Amino acid sequence: MEMIKVTIDNKVIEVEKGTTILDAAHTVGINIPTLCYLHLHDLNITNKPAGCRVCVVEVKGRRNLAPACVTECTPGMEVSTHNIRVLNSRKTVLELILSDHPTDCLICPKSGSCDLQSLAQEMGIRQIRYEGEQSTYREDTSPAIIRDVDKCIMCRRCEMMCNDVQTVGVLSAVNRGFMAVVAPAFERNLDHSECTYCGQCVAVCPTGALTEVDHTNNVIRTLADPSKTVIVQTAPAVRAALGEEFGMEAGTLVTGKMAAALRRLGFDYVFDTDFAADLTIMEEGTELLDRITRHLKGDTTVKLPILTSCCPGWVSFFEHQFPDMLDIPSTARSPQQMFGSIAKTYFAEKLGIKRENMVVVSIMPCLAKKYECSRNEFKVDGNPDVDFAVSTRELAHLIKQANINFLELPDEDFDRPLGDSTGAAVIFGATGGVIEAATRTAYEVFTGKKLDKVDFEQLRGMEWIRRAEVDFDGFPIKIGIAHGLGNARKLLEEIRDGKADFHAIEIMACPGGCIGGGGQPLHHGDSSILKARTAALYREDAGKAIRKSHENPFIQKLYEDFLGKPCGHKSHHLLHTHYFDKSNPVEIE
């Protein structure tokens, strides 16, 4: 590897050839400010259009200033990162960006975690010398995501996520010059686009241009209504990230504090989506084994591989983009919806209340869950199985509004019966977790043998597409895993082309799985946060007494008392779903 010498702010350093000025400066403790730049190291996701020009530096001998994020060091290069010319230019550019940005920071949903706001603070901007007309656009509200495009600064991070990582292709730059902005084609609304509501655009948006639809007020109003029994469920990935909103280190597990906080918020029953994750394994695992068994018996009509269906972003993706393959994914509903369905039937019966008087709130790391719970097939006579899906960030706001000192809370348990879960359920939140959980159960059911070791390390990790083989007592089960919809697309195309010989594939829309969901605390480009959350989930799994879904006694009881058997008649009605062709040829209005 070739090393070259460069001088940055009078410091002579040696860097690998091809290193950018930004990275080189970082190695000697010089942090050049950036705005549009985003680099998720462990996931190899990079956005550097060099559009914001905040990172400009002076390179000796160069006519104009150089953007540090994309300019590679050359031998003998002399760089100045904060002389008067650089500082003036950087401040002027930032003032320009601010001059075309609404100044409603006090009530902006992004206030306090806005990259633009932080930068203006760091740069000490106290006045904007270049005030003038602001570009304004129509606001766009969808079931999950709000686009307040006046706040778009054209960093193109969302566009990169939507196109390069997710290959959904909804968001891209439209118009030119001063009116240039990122929007769906023909400036349509998101709900008239192919948007999957995966929320990765929201996860990377540096400003308040892309935010979630906020349901916190609905939740507060519901909690105050004495005629309603309000039930809450919390997704696995939430417990590994919620603490970050209260200043805790990434990867801190706050399962107990979260349950305590929810109880103090006034929820009548604090349950866990993990319970429904165990239920999902029962249904999806049974479906998998059924397909494999039929396949082994020579049934040529059986569709393999089976694809997981827990992720609503992924479900929308194949409904929009692969309508010819709707019969491949499992018909099992997602844990959120299974929970809602069981709560409003089994549990409502137990309590002796009508479903109209029960409100199910879910705490999700995900924005697509907001859309999922609004889908008509998950309603009974117009009453949804899950009433409100709120994000991890919204929950943090709720807790803060309720004057709860989160850090001082004791650890409490979930309520029973829908609050007890296994280690298999908690790893649903990380890429590879669902298929690992399914493998633990499917192995024991298929072979009739006990697993010596429940950890399947080969299914874990951050690689975009993973392929593994698990020996089912002489029968090799071929497993595929993809996270990020662009990688899902690759696997689906392999299947369509007949090149894949998988038995089962897990797909999660978000990079890293649910721990990297669009509703999680913002990572601000630090991918080590995602890794820490993943590690936390596996830690929780390892510490659980029961680590296989089919061994969950409350699940067993649910089948005994209510459902009958997995994939049986009642399960089919309450826990399974069907998919729709949502391909949408563009018609220009």
Next chain:
Amino acid sequence: MHLLVCGGTGCRASESETIFHDLKTTIASKGLENEVQVITTGCFGFCEKGPIVKVMPDNTFYTRVTPADVTEIIEEHVIKGRKVTRLLYINPETQESVSDSKHMGFYRKQIRIALRNCGFIDPENIDEYIGRDGYQALGKCLTEMTPEQVIEMMKKSGLRGRGGGGFPAGLKWEITRASMADQKYVVCNADEGDPGAFMDRSILEGDPHSVIEAMAICGYCIDGSKGLVYIRAEYPLAIDRLKTAIGQAREYGLLGDNILGTGFSFDIELRYGAGAFVCGEETALIHSMEGLRGEPTVKPPFPSVSGYLGKPTNVNNVETFANVPVIINRGAEWFSSIGTEKSRGTKVFALAGKINNVGLIEVPMGISLREVIFEIGGGIKDGKKFKAVQTGGPSGGCLTAKHLDTPIDYDNLIAAGSMMGSGGMIVLDEDDCMVSIAKFYLDFTVEESCGKCAPCRIGNKRLIEILEKICKGNGTMEDLDNLRNLGQVIKDTSLCGLGQTSPNPVLSTMDNFYHEYLAHVVDKKCPSGQCKALLRYIIDAENCVGCTACARICPVNAISGERKGVHIVDQAVCIKCGACLEKCKFNAVFIK
């Protein structure tokens, strides 16, 4: 005998097609079609005097011909051999008529290399191009020279990119040749976008084969078999003629597989641009060809390393290509003997504005602005005073009388605060307000910015807002400081050439005409009387007879006064429409 009718866009707009048609039918009706040929050519350049009809072989150059003149030209000149004197060019100084273009001030100092065939041949007939040494250079390269030798020759000639950047063409070819790939591309940038510039269009309309030949030579040199012409869809005539020419070249085996039996294969396709100015920037152009949004990306990597579809791509502009066959035919030394040390050869300029001879000219590098404006251009219209010349299009700057004797080349123009650009040259006279001129150009860049980088997207908008404020009389000294700082920052921080040069009109007018800015800001006056908001219509009490005509015509009732009494304009109400000035018969209304 040949009758050459200009088929350039300007002349076509003045009915040259009808002239062509009428000449043909009249010739036929006289039974002369075997003796006299009527041909449509490319642009003659002397657009001011168009439509042009030239009679060969006696070189008679008829100007401002109308369809009504057709019969006379045929009856008098073609049949009786008598020149139609009233259609000849009149030398403005001597008032004598000049029949041969060689003796006209407009052509005398020109050296036409890139435009060599424009106005001489029928662009839709490959045989005429071949008749003037066409495709000889391609043949020579393919059969007698190695690609390295051709590149060496190009480097020696000193030919620099004519699209504005001025990068040495031979060096670019060499770099592209050195980039290894299974496919390489030759791209011709025909996305001419500077307001008022039409040299590339004229070359493509008047001599499309010269570009095709040069692209094939370039393909041979860089080892690429595919050529693409990125051309504005607003140039339908150029597209038509290029398509015809490509078809003819294929028919003659000068494009396609195994050209001239040498084993070298090369073909050309067209790609249409939607007219975005920024797509003239080579990375934006390539993205547009790929079907992506036409916006630039950071260089490096340069297209010569990673361009169209990620393959090495050599992008040259139309005019650059048009020079190539001549260099091959006449040698690098001949070419480099023209021009200045660092800028060899000639440059085509589109001469426009307040000048007598508007048109397309090709002059040797190193010629002075004075020669271009006063000799070729025939001086300023209506005997007014020269004020400035804007070169380099919207990205260029304004040069003043003190630059008149500066030799024009790439480096001198940059040193003077402007640039060569693609060769637009707009002459301004004493009536032009320099603040308004800066605003005019900026208006263009604001419209044409792609919006990718913040300084260009927002900064240019703020610049024009400040200029508008100044023109309305609301400017402050702080605004002038802000203009300068902002202009400098936009130049310093923008991503591509568009933003890096867009403040030039503002900065160069501030450098050269600061007093005009001061007049607007401090005195609240526009010295040229162009900024409406700064005008004051005043009624002179001595001349006013109280006829009330002005008060009655005023659309906003800004004028008051008794019949037979002196009238007064209420400045707060006046919208400066000028109706009172026009109406007053007693010279009582004047502008202050």
